[in-house]
Amino acid sequence: MVETLTPTSSPSSWWCRWIPTNTTFFSLHKPLLLALWLAFLFTVFYWQRDAATAGGLLLFRRDFPSRMLILPKLRPVAFNLKDFGGVGDGITLNTAAFESAMLAISKLRKKGGGQLNVPPGYWLTAPFNLTSHMTLFLAEGAVILGIDDEKYWPLMPPLPSYGYGREHPGPRFGSLIHGQNLKDVVVTGYNGTIDGQGQTWWKKYRQKLLNNTRGPLVQIMWSTDILISNITLRDSPFWTLHPYDCKNVTIRNVTILAPIFEAPNTDGIDPDSCEDMVIENCYISVGDDGIAIKSGWDQYGIAYARPSTNIRIRNLVVRTMVSAGVSIGSEMSGGVSNVTVENLHVWNSRRAIRIKTAPGRGGYVRHITYQNVTLDNVRVGIIVKTDYNEYADDEYDRNAIPILEDISYTSIHGEGVRVPVRIHGSDEIPVRNITFRDISIGITHKKQHIFQCSYVQGRVIGNIFPAPCENLDLYDEQGQLIKRSVSQNMSVIDYDF
Numbered sequence: 001m002v003e004t005l006t007p008t009s010s011p012s013s014w015w016c017r018w019i020p021t022n023t024t025f026f027s028l029h030k031p032l033l034l035a036l037w038l039a040f041l042f043t044v045f046y047w048q049r050d051a052a053t054a055g056g057l058l059l060f061r062r063d064f065p066s067r068m069l070i071l072p073k074l075r076p077v078a079f080n081l082k083d084f085g086g087v088g089d090g091i092t093l094n095t096a097a098f099e100s101a102m103l104a105i106s107k108l109r110k111k112g113g114g115q116l117n118v119p120p121g122y123w124l125t126a127p128f129n130l131t132s133h134m135t136l137f138l139a140e141g142a143v144i145l146g147i148d149d150e151k152y153w154p155l156m157p158p159l160p161s162y163g164y165g166r167e168h169p170g171p172r173f174g175s176l177i178h179g180q181n182l183k184d185v186v187v188t189g190y191n192g193t194i195d196g197q198g199q200t201w202w203k204k205y206r207q208k209l210l211n212n213t214r215g216p217l218v219q220i221m222w223s224t225d226i227l228i229s230n231i232t233l234r235d236s237p238f239w240t241l242h243p244y245d246c247k248n249v250t251i252r253n254v255t256i257l258a259p260i261f262e263a264p265n266t267d268g269i270d271p272d273s274c275e276d277m278v279i280e281n282c283y284i285s286v287g288d289d290g291i292a293i294k295s296g297w298d299q300y301g302i303a304y305a306r307p308s309t310n311i312r313i314r315n316l317v318v319r320t321m322v323s324a325g326v327s328i329g330s331e332m333s334g335g336v337s338n339v340t341v342e343n344l345h346v347w348n349s350r351r352a353i354r355i356k357t358a359p360g361r362g363g364y365v366r367h368i369t370y371q372n373v374t375l376d377n378v379r380v381g382i383i384v385k386t387d388y389n390e391y392a393d394d395e396y397d398r399n400a401i402p403i404l405e406d407i408s409y410t411s412i413h414g415e416g417v418r419v420p421v422r423i424h425g426s427d428e429i430p431v432r433n434i435t436f437r438d439i440s441i442g443i444t445h446k447k448q449h450i451f452q453c454s455y456v457q458g459r460v461i462g463n464i465f466p467a468p469c470e471n472l473d474l475y476d477e478q479g480q481l482i483k484r485s486v487s488q489n490m491s492v493i494d495y496d497f
């Protein structure tokens with residue numbers, strides 16, 4: 001059975017059923033029918049007016065192309081949220097409907113799982129848990145709204161690799177759409193939306209009215225085979241999409257939005273201790289990092305010891321005025337390796353691609369490849385920062401020194417950039433084996449201090465613009481050494497510029 005959306009959201013079929021077809025009948029009872037017809041139209045008008053003021057139905061506000069009314073069936077059994085008593089008026093709380101649906105789907109495990117269709121409408125809900133072998137399908141015009149009253153948000157233990165909620169000690173709020181120990185989960189749709197209504201949370205955070213760390217919008221933990229595609233995620237209270245200690249995660253064709261200012265910590269995607277992950281064809285414009293690859297915090301992350309590895313990021317457009325387009329760290333204590341970032345476009349942003357860490361983090365960042373990155377009006381392009389001192393607590397191991405090595409930047413182009421490169425290694429954390437090739441970045445300011453380095457060992461292949469710092473060895477295009485650097489530890493870091 002193909003699930004068709006119900007009459008309220010399907011104007012054409014719904015309308016047709018009410019047009020009288022028997023003309024004889026019609027002529028005999030014309031006055032009566034006309035009266036009934038008019039009464040009916042008035043009823044519809046008032047009903048629609050009320051629904052519209054409640055932010056609900058869209059019948060007279062927007063046309064849905066008919067192909068969008070028939071949702072694909074991606075599992076043997078498909079349910080509609082309304083089957084479980086869901087009401088999409090933006091006011092009614094649908095937590096029980098979502099929970100019943102998840103329970104029903106959890107019983108279909110052996111039959112290939114189940115699909116939950118969320119039709120057009122505003123579906124207010126408190127946090128709920130996903131189940132395995134399921135597809136959550138958001139129709140066009142479907143908006144899942146997170147309730148913004150924290151008393152509905154359950155508290156959960158801190159993540160083991162963080163030891164704390166990220167902003168407060170002790171428990172943290174769970175996520176709006178949560179899952180743990182799952183397998184085979186798909187969240188997709190015709191660009192329906194999951195909206196965290198973060199405004200209230202951001203305000204309370206700024207006013208210091210919260211005693212626990214805010215919850216992410218979608219958090220999937222200890223799970224495998226996860227696909228998130230063709231949807232929009234917006235206004236998360238905290239990090240938007242947080243896959244934690246997962247394997248085989250694909251995020252494709254997702255739009256992530258939050259205000260670029262005053263939406264604190266609304267990172268787009270935070271792959272955290274994850275393995276085998278692809279993020280592609282996404283548009284991200286948020287109030288913190290677009291993507292931040294992590295693997296736990298200081299001694300807690302070192303003890304948990306789960307790296308983020310084999311991560312491929314491509315075809316992304318990112319905007320961020322507060323932080324960076326794609327970051328690694330600063331919590332990277334379990335290690336981060338084998339990450340490829342390609343075909344990335346960062347525009348009107350503060351920073352583009354950044355690796356951040358600090359003494360005490362431990363772990364490593366290695367085998368990182370950036371390829372074909374476009375910088376369009378960003379303040380700082382390429383950054384490595386080794387003094388990002390933000391510790392979980394004072395118990396961190398002073399001897400846990402992170403390793404940064406085998407990092408390459410190829411085909412990085414752009415214009416309107418203030419500081420194209422700032423690689424700030426230190427005596428404690430030198431940056432080793434870094435490669436630059438095919439770089440041309442148009443600058444906005446004076447020609448001094450535009451390629452900043454300290455404690456960097458590595459090479460430049462061919463000609464690049466701006467001219468590299470003296471810390472790097474120079475090779476020609478054929479890979480022949482032209483000049484070996486004798487001043488790898490020299491520092492030309494200038495934060496004032």
Ligand SMILES: *[C@@H]1O[C@H](CO)[C@@H](O)[C@H](O)[C@H]1NC(C)=O
Pocket residue numbers: 127128129154156174178180
């Ligand atoms: C989701 O499941 C986790 C783990 O069982 C639990 O701690 C959490 O409270 C659940 N969340 C909700 C909203 O039921």
Ligand SMILES: *[C@@H]1O[C@H](CO)[C@@H](O)[C@H](O)[C@H]1NC(C)=O
Pocket residue numbers: 189190191192230231253
């Ligand atoms: C991306 O998702 C939108 C709906 O969100 C869909 O219309 C479009 O075809 C998708 N693009 C690809 C390449 O899958």
Ligand SMILES: *[C@@H]1O[C@H](CO)[C@@H](O)[C@H](O)[C@H]1NC(C)=O
Pocket residue numbers: 191231232255
């Ligand atoms: C999906 O919806 C968002 C928000 O409404 C919009 O910005 C984006 O362009 C849409 N994506 C596609 C592929 O239609």
Ligand SMILES: *[C@@H]1O[C@H](CO)[C@@H](O)[C@H](O)[C@H]1NC(C)=O
Pocket residue numbers: 209210211
């Ligand atoms: C936060 O903690 C303080 C001090 O314990 C307490 O007065 C306040 O009511 C708490 N706020 C919330 C929102 O729980």
Ligand SMILES: *[C@@H]1O[C@H](CO)[C@@H](O)[C@H](O)[C@H]1NC(C)=O
Pocket residue numbers: 224225226227248249250
């Ligand atoms: C990864 O997950 C996808 C579903 O998202 C699945 O189709 C695929 O078979 C999985 N890959 C592996 C290697 O298990």
Ligand SMILES: *[C@@H]1O[C@H](CO)[C@@H](O)[C@H](O)[C@H]1NC(C)=O
Pocket residue numbers: 188229230252253
């Ligand atoms: C996204 O939507 C497009 C267009 O409907 C469809 O072709 C594609 O398979 C969807 N992608 C995923 C990963 O669901």
Ligand SMILES: *[C@@H]1O[C@H](CO)[C@@H](O)[C@H](O)[C@H]1NC(C)=O
Pocket residue numbers: 309310311312338340
């Ligand atoms: C690095 O990650 C890619 C996937 O992005 C994977 O295909 C490759 O095998 C990984 N390389 C190593 C050495 O593990």
Ligand SMILES: *[C@@H]1O[C@H](CO)[C@@H](O)[C@H](O)[C@H]1NC(C)=O
Pocket residue numbers: 315342343344345372374
């Ligand atoms: C580089 O990335 C841009 C998108 O940022 C893309 O349009 C272009 O085709 C890519 N170039 C190559 C050679 O892949």
Ligand SMILES: *[C@@H]1O[C@H](CO)[C@@H](O)[C@H](O)[C@H]1NC(C)=O
Pocket residue numbers: 367405406407408433435
């Ligand atoms: C330097 O890093 C590159 C990757 O960027 C790697 O292929 C190479 O083996 C590394 N060299 C050494 C000496 O480790």
Ligand SMILES: *[C@@H]1O[C@H](CO)[C@@H](O)[C@H](O)[C@H]1NC(C)=O
Pocket residue numbers: 426427428430455486488489
């Ligand atoms: C540069 O610093 C590194 C690491 O701190 C050190 O091992 C090396 O001896 C220094 N090299 C020079 C030439 O001072």
